[in-house]
Amino acid sequence: MASSTTTRSEALFARARAVTPGGVNSPVRAFKSVGGTPRFIREAHGAYLTDMDGARLVDYIGSWGPMILGHDHPAVREAIAQALQGGTSFGAPGEREVELAELVTRLTGAGRVRFVSSGTEATMSALRLARGFTGRKYIVKFRGNYHGHADGLLVEAGSGLLTNADGVLGPSAPSSAGVPEEYAALTLVSEYNDPVALDALMARRGHEVAAVIFEPVVGNAGVLVPTPEFLAALHRIRASGALLIADEVMTGFRLSLNGATGLLGLSPDLTCWGKIIGGGLPVGAYGGRAEVMDFVSPQGPVYQAGTLSGNPLAMAAGLATLRTLEADPGIYDRLETYTASLAAGLRAAASEAGVPLSLNRVGSMLTAFHQDAPDGAVRTYADAARSDTAGFARWFQAMLARGVYWAPSQFESIFVSGAHTGTELDITLDAARAAYGRVRE
């Protein structure tokens, strides 16, 4: 049930703003693009968050991706509790790191993997490795793709940056203050889903490019689905000697046990993981071809380190999550079925209320763009930017008031978990029918 008061969240937000910039530790949590007070969360179980005022909310954020099994899953909780008996950090190698590396390499086909503590560290390290391996300086990324907040990647990046100004996507390079132009100049930007532009860029600059990094299914400009022609162009970049880096921080273990790479038949040189790989604790990883990975220190000359890398609690949570997924391969079909029904229900509710929607969905990732393009026609950052963000904000608030916590930005994916059942689907679609009625007000 949704509670009508947000008194405690408001009080905490006021305290938080006095001691933390904007009151939050990651920008999109502040609700800037949808307005209102962010809900402070007391606890989370299964498909639900409970806020500080006691409202129980159906959760479609899943901690922005990691919670594919639902919150507080018993296998994950027990694995962490067991690891805790043995202490919280060793600063020396342990068995769980080996087990998780064996599992990840087996599921993904990577030759070697290195654990870090966040997705940002994974992409940052993979790019340093690509530069060290190729001896080249430049990297290529795509407009609206987000790869974490390392300096050279905050160039035409995704949602948190795109929505914070005033909810509107806008070109800006670099997309953050504090990133020297000289850093940004080493990042070449191309348009997602534009194979002609990528071919042209690589023909001109390919000999200087260390790596092309991409989101194989974009989640950070809202969901964007790659076309087969674009995927073919991505694979062609290797003719120039550049490495192909799939950023599967969001899609890894979500779209299949081998991520988008498995689903779409990609063959990247390096892959970055995060989110699900830590099962709700801080873990990132990068891996790929052994001859490339063996450039990483101490085996090779590319330095990368981490005090808490391979942390036993984090490894335990990741292991329990991936083992649970592997033991229940039907989970991906269930996520597909739920999210397809959710998409169909949203489409019906919106059309009844006369609200145009353009839906993009892959498995349990979904964005309903408030615009009148046909489903699937939103393919680029510029397409996504045509959405009615004010209408989305009204819909978001109406959903929240009815106990459904959607992603607080038009330019984000939502995430369904294995804990979402028909009950939550009914609650969500009842709320959606009412909420679409509020969009035009």
Ligand SMILES: *Cc1c(COP(=O)(O)O)cnc(C)c1O
């Ligand atoms: C979340 C995300 C990152 C950054 O991961 P953090 O753990 O937040 O540093 C990088 N790439 C993609 C595709 C992501 O979705």
